Amino acid sequence: MDRFEHYGWPFFDERHRTLAAEADVWIQGKLVEDGNADSSCRHFVRELGAAGFLDHCVSATPEVRSIALLREVFAYHHGLADFAFVMQGLGSGPIVLAGSEAQRKAWLPRVARGEAIAAFALSEPEAGSDVAAMSCLAVKEMNAWKINGTKTWISNGGIADFYVTFARAEEGISAFIVDAREVDASERIDIIAPHPMATVKFKDSKAELIGEAGQGFKLAMRNLDVFRTTVAGAALGFARRAFDEALVRAKDRPMFGKKLADLQMTQAKLADMATGIDASALLTYRSAWIRDVKQTRVTREAAMAKMYATETAQSVVDAAVQIFGGLGVKSGHPVEHLYREVRALRIYEGATEVQKVIIARELLK
């Protein structure tokens, strides 16, 4: 299966094919294995900024196809490269969408150059899937906003330079920029595939309102409307890598006087994996194409893509582990790493169950 074949589909132009090919070569020259998620992430942010790739996700006119295909290419090679790339976009998106001229000038060029690290702080210990249950409070005192409360599961927590933070004000949920010096992000969270992450505590933390008070929830959803489809892009990258690894192994591994790939049960696995990958790619780039070309909201399409591609990637990676046998669970093996890396995608930016609720709501309208 040609990993770039789908860029010949009508969803794409020549420039997308060029971008994917360039990114694929570029990222292979930037891979690091220093075992430290913080320094690896800083390295990728810096390099992605210097090479101009971050301009795609820190943009007033984001193109979902480019962001999704870059995530696909980066995830294929390194989960943290994908993570570093997308968090700069997700964490600065509300400033792009509704920030003042001064806020845009202060942060966006630095974020796009990889000189400032962004974070997106929405989830709380008691408000994950149920975002509206958030309890972080924002109060305006003498023209200055202050935030109190706790956010958790915050990607880039502990290494970010600023946190785009959502908190409840008198007018409703509102979005703010909070400088990293205003928060306590010392409580780090270790997850199965190491990523910089923390619980972030706000205590009378000075905050700058983004846009109008009370518009934060809409802003968060508009931001996710761009980035949700791209989670499916990352899932595709993981799935393709697992498939490619498994295919090589199945063709090489001697078994019962033949090769593992000669056995029909292996062939069935490979057929299911490849079909799932193609179906995921179709859903992903359909959603991206509609958003880019038709310029309409893609609530249903993005939810379908995110749900299907992440669930499929999980099963593709699992099948790859099975094809590798014991090697598939050996620490440090590429498919073992993918197995840990892919799991969180079914949870963040709306768990699969949340995507089902969204799809059904759209269908029943």
Ligand SMILES: Cc1cc2nc3c(=O)[nH]c(=O)nc-3n(C[C@H](O)[C@H](O)[C@H](O)COP(=O)(O)OP(=O)(O)OC[C@H]3O[C@@H](n4cnc5c(N)ncnc54)[C@H](O)[C@@H]3O)c2cc1C
């Ligand atoms: C790797 C990673 C990175 C993250 N990065 C960020 C970040 O940068 N910023 C941020 O704000 N948050 C981030 N999150 C948090 C993430 O968005 C939440 O974990 C997610 O929204 C789920 O919330 P929760 O963990 O509180 O689980 P809960 O809300 O407690 O949900 C638990 C489970 O309930 C199920 N569920 C949900 N809705 C329904 C339903 N209607 N019916 C039945 N079952 C349902 C789902 O299976 C879900 O997994 C990150 C999480 C992870 C794992």
